[in-house]
Amino acid sequence: MLRQKNSFRFIKYLFLKYRFRKKHLKGTTAHKIFGEYLFDHDLWLPSKDGITKGIALGLFFGLLPIYGFQIISCIAIAILIRANLSATVLFTFITNPITAPAILISQYKFGKWIMGTSLWQSSPFCIDIPNSLISRGEPLLIGSSLSAILVAFCGYILSIICWDLINSVLRKAGSKAGVGPR
DSSP: OHHHHHHHHHHHHHHHHHSOOHHHHTTSHHHHHHGGGGGOHHHHSOOHHHHHHHHHHHHHHHHSSOTTTHHHHHHHHHHHHTOOHHHHHHHHTTSOTTTHHHHHHHHHHHHHHHHTSGGGTTOGGGOOOTTOHHHHHHHHHHHHHHHHHHHHHHHHHHHHHHHHHHHHHHHHHHHHHTOOOO
């Protein structure tokens, strides 16, 4: 038990030592763009609201095929809605060079499946133009947008459930050991 406490103290020490501080961010370009939003505690410290919003936002932008702009746009929106930046960036990496081809193929097939239903048959975008970039890109756009929304919503709900479950387990363990949560 003592070893576990010491390891948690060391992790906490490292986290607090190397985190961004106001004095590091004041006067930077990010401070000029985002203003005082940049210094919100939910952006930098773990909280239920910040982490759950960060997970949902990271999953949403991670599944959109805007490679090269995922992290930049995700960080900008995270600062504005006060989501945790660490969780946001971490979950943006759901699409990486290993997983991206499988995700893109499944999103394309999902988009084709959605467009094949009677709801999309009367759409003006469903004109069958051979060798057209629009006709090939539309299923990917629809599939990626809808899957990003669905996965982000599910990730948000699951992160709330997991946060509450972990907190209840930690409270029970702390009450048995005679130590309350700090």
